[in-house]
Amino acid sequence: MESFVVNAERPSWMEEAACKGRTNLFFGIAGERPERRIRREASARKVCASCPVMVPCRDLARDNRENGFWGGESEEERAMTGHAPRSISRRAVQEAAARAS
Numbered sequence: 001m002e003s004f005v006v007n008a009e010r011p012s013w014m015e016e017a018a019c020k021g022r023t024n025l026f027f028g029i030a031g032e033r034p035e036r037r038i039r040r041e042a043s044a045r046k047v048c049a050s051c052p053v054m055v056p057c058r059d060l061a062r063d064n065r066e067n068g069f070w071g072g073e074s075e076e077e078r079a080m081t082g083h084a085p086r087s088i089s090r091r092a093v094q095e096a097a098a099r100a101s
């Protein structure tokens with residue numbers, strides 16, 4: 001397997017990321033409304049669609065069970081592949097609360 005790692009903290013492919021400087025598009029703010037999230041993730045998905053490093057990005061996010069939008073995938077889409085985010089997201093808390101009520 002090809003290694004993308006330049007150092008232990010940052011893979012070299014990140015230098016080619018189409019999302020550089022656009023963090024706010026890929027991670028929601030606390031208390032983000034669902035409508036805003038849908039719009040934000042639709043915009044993020046468009047950026048990912050033209051990104052030259054989508055595959056290693058998606059693989060890293062799956063392997064590390066990242067939160068946020070990575071490699072063209074939302075947290076739910078990543079979870080559907082068996083790679084749910086490690087930490088409990090606000091959404092998961094909201095869904096659990098809704099189920100409990």
Ligand code: SF4
Nearest residue numbers: 017019048051057071
């Ligand atoms: S695939 Fe998307 S999240 Fe990953 S580096 Fe590219 S633009 Fe950023």
